[in-house]
Amino acid sequence: MIYQPEIECMDRESMRELQGKRLVETVAWEYANVPLYRARMDEAGVKPQDIKGIDDLSKLPFTEKTDLRDEFPFGLLAAPRSEIVRIQGSSGTTGHPIVAGYTRGDVAVWQQMVARAMSAAGVTKDDIVQVAYGYGLFTGGLGAHQGATELGAMVIPMSAGNTQRQLMMMKELGTTVLCCTPSYAIYLGETAREMGLKPGVDLHLKSGCFGAEPWTEEMRQKLESLFEFDALDIYGLTEIAGPGVAFECMEKHGMHVNEDHVIVEVIDPKTGEQLPAGTPGELVFTTITKKGQPMIRYRTHDICTLDDSPCACGRSAIRMSRITGRTDDMLVIRGVNVFPSQIEGVLVGIEGVSPHYQLEVDRVNSTDTLAVNVELTEDMFSDTVSSVEAVRRKIAEQIKSVVGISAKINLVPPKSIPRSEGKAKRVIDKRNLH
Amino acid sequence: MMAYTVETGCIKQISVFLENKAGTLNEMLGVISGAGVNLLALCIADTTDFGIVRLIVAGHDVDKTLAALRAAGLIARETSIICLRVSHEPGAFARVLDLLADAGISIEYAYSFCRSTLEDALLIVRPSNLDLSLEVLGSNDVPLVTQRMVDEF
Ligand SMILES: [Zn+2]
Numbered sequence: 001m002i003y004q005p006e007i008e009c010m011d012r013e014s015m016r017e018l019q020g021k022r023l024v025e026t027v028a029w030e031y032a033n034v035p036l037y038r039a040r041m042d043e044a045g046v047k048p049q050d051i052k053g054i055d056d057l058s059k060l061p062f063t064e065k066t067d068l069r070d071e072f073p074f075g076l077l078a079a080p081r082s083e084i085v086r087i088q089g090s091s092g093t094t095g096h097p098i099v100a101g102y103t104r105g106d107v108a109v110w111q112q113m114v115a116r117a118m119s120a121a122g123v124t125k126d127d128i129v130q131v132a133y134g135y136g137l138f139t140g141g142l143g144a145h146q147g148a149t150e151l152g153a154m155v156i157p158m159s160a161g162n163t164q165r166q167l168m169m170m171k172e173l174g175t176t177v178l179c180c181t182p183s184y185a186i187y188l189g190e191t192a193r194e195m196g197l198k199p200g201v202d203l204h205l206k207s208g209c210f211g212a213e214p215w216t217e218e219m220r221q222k223l224e225s226l227f228e229f230d231a232l233d234i235y236g237l238t239e240i241a242g243p244g245v246a247f248e249c250m251e252k253h254g255m256h257v258n259e260d261h262v263i264v265e266v267i268d269p270k271t272g273e274q275l276p277a278g279t280p281g282e283l284v285f286t287t288i289t290k291k292g293q294p295m296i297r298y299r300t301h302d303i304c305t306l307d308d309s310p311c312a313c314g315r316s317a318i319r320m321s322r323i324t325g326r327t328d329d330m331l332v333i334r335g336v337n338v339f340p341s342q343i344e345g346v347l348v349g350i351e352g353v354s355p356h357y358q359l360e361v362d363r364v365n366s367t368d369t370l371a372v373n374v375e376l377t378e379d380m381f382s383d384t385v386s387s388v389e390a391v392r393r394k395i396a397e398q399i400k401s402v403v404g405i406s407a408k409i410n411l412v413p414p415k416s417i418p419r420s421e422g423k424a425k426r427v428i429d430k431r432n433l434h
Numbered sequence: 435m436m437a438y439t440v441e442t443g444c445i446k447q448i449s450v451f452l453e454n455k456a457g458t459l460n461e462m463l464g465v466i467s468g469a470g471v472n473l474l475a476l477c478i479a480d481t482t483d484f485g486i487v488r489l490i491v492a493g494h495d496v497d498k499t500l501a502a503l504r505a506a507g508l509i510a511r512e513t514s515i516i517c518l519r520v521s522h523e524p525g526a527f528a529r530v531l532d533l534l535a536d537a538g539i540s541i542e543y544a545y546s547f548c549r550s551t552l553e554d555a556l557l558i559v560r561p562s563n564l565d566l567s568l569e570v571l572g573s574n575d576v577p578l579v580t581q582r583m584v585d586e587f
Contacts, residue, residue, distance in 0.1 A: 383449035
């Protein structure tokens with residue numbers, strides 16, 4: 001179901017016009033109220049009046065996560081403190097917290113974005129939505145709660161944890177939609193099976209919105225077989241709004257971005273240049289309806305690909321792929337941006353191939369070389385040279401087609417790639433570029 | 435006319451993947467002798483990047499050998515292979531290969547397996563199509579070495 005077809009199915013040209021108009025307003029508001037961003041625009045020689053539409057977006061300087069830490073807690077607020085009705089935040093992996101302030105209007109916008117996502121998952125006022133995301137500073141719990149409330153569904157605010165009780169409520173209350181992290185959903189599903197709770201008999205879930213951590217197609221298949229329902233991805237980040245920035249429709253082929261509230265770009269992480277749809281790069285967001293703590297060209301450092309082709313669901317909103325990696329890992333080889341996660345994706349996709357790999361980058365006669373060491377498995381091995389060569393050729397061809405550069409494939413014995421604390425050291429760069 | 439099947443006409447072979455690095459073959463041989471297994475035949479195929487070692491051991495040693503190799507972190511696999519018994523005279527092996535070629539079967543690799551107790555030459559052959567090869571060899575009464583014979587060597 002499409003919650004707001006007049007927006008979600010708007011033609012691309014009208015959407016760009018709407019985005020341009022809102023961008024102009026946001027830049028003026030940010031310039032007037034946030035000293036850090038004003039200084040940054042001045043430094044770049046850009047005035048608010050230089051921003052006349054969406055095409056001027058690329059003139060604007062970026063915002064970084066470190067800005068949120070440096071200006072903690074209220075330095076990036078654009079609205080008066082008295083207008084802020086909510087604080088959400090995240091602890092961050094490095095331990096420095098970041099927070100975001102929301103005005104009443106910002107909360108309403110966020111709620112609407114989540115409502116669209118849940119509507120795409122089939123949620124209506126007749127549904128019973130169990131929210132097993134944590135409630136608190138983390139945006140998952142309250143975000144899902146508000147979105148389901150906007151649709152008029154019955155919300156069970158379980159928060160995370162207490163698995164037995166989650167499943168008891170799921171069964172007794174007849175939950176139809178589950179919202180939590182995908183890994184917790186799998187845990188719930190496996191525990192349900194162990195307890196003998198059967199989908200269709202004891203449990204009656206029809207769909208679930210899962211986010212707040214990266215997940216894979218394999219996890220979707222697992223979830224869908226555990227609960228016999230539709231498992232959909234929902235994406236968001238505290239800095240921009242929370243869950244609902246983008247969401248999957250029933251086509252399960254990319255997440256539609258709520259473009260009337262957020263402009264999405266994919267840029268080359270090295271040069272900052274915008275990249276066309278279909279090319280992987282760094283995901284950048286600009287909020288265009290937020291007043292409390294707007295973000296202009298916020299760099300996520302996440303690697304993603306955009307798809308602007310029409311979707312069979314009828315929504316015209318651009319779609320973003322799953323996050324496939326972090327820019328921090330990016331390598332530039334022969335001028336091509338290479339993300340180790342792309343290579344991992346290729347390996348995982350070939351049957352019998354082990355996902356344990358290591359990239360060796362070197363420079364021989366002033367040309368970059370890439371070697372991919374892949375651990376051999378018994379499934380990949382047979383007694384003939386030709387069959388082992390065929391495996392190597394297949395890996396090389398697929399890497400060439402996905403990443404765009406030729407790599408030498410070295411098959412190495414199992415467990416020969418060094419693992420530190422369980423995680424392999426993925427990249428050895430011998431080039432001394434710095 | 436003989437009727438061979440994979441069970442009656444083939445012998446077991448172990449293939450091991452080796453990196454092209456100094457000492458890997460020695461290491462592998464150490465693992466096998468450490469398991470108390472006697473090698474009956476061995477053949478090495480190498481490319482610039484890796485090698486495949488093929489081994490014949492007695493049937494009762496196959497599982498023990500595989501387990502020892504795997505425990506040492508090596509990739510090893512058991513395959514069924516044909517062992518031809520060909521008289522020591524010019525053209526004898528070629529005549530057998532002609533039979534296979536006429537049936538459209540190619541040879542992936544072959545190596546010899548010498549036992550002083552036998553008059554005939556023993557040749558291990560990996561055909562492109564195992565079942566068809568057994569059928570062709572059987573209908574032409576080509577003698578094969580069976581697993582039981584290997585175990586008695
Ligand atoms: Zn869609």
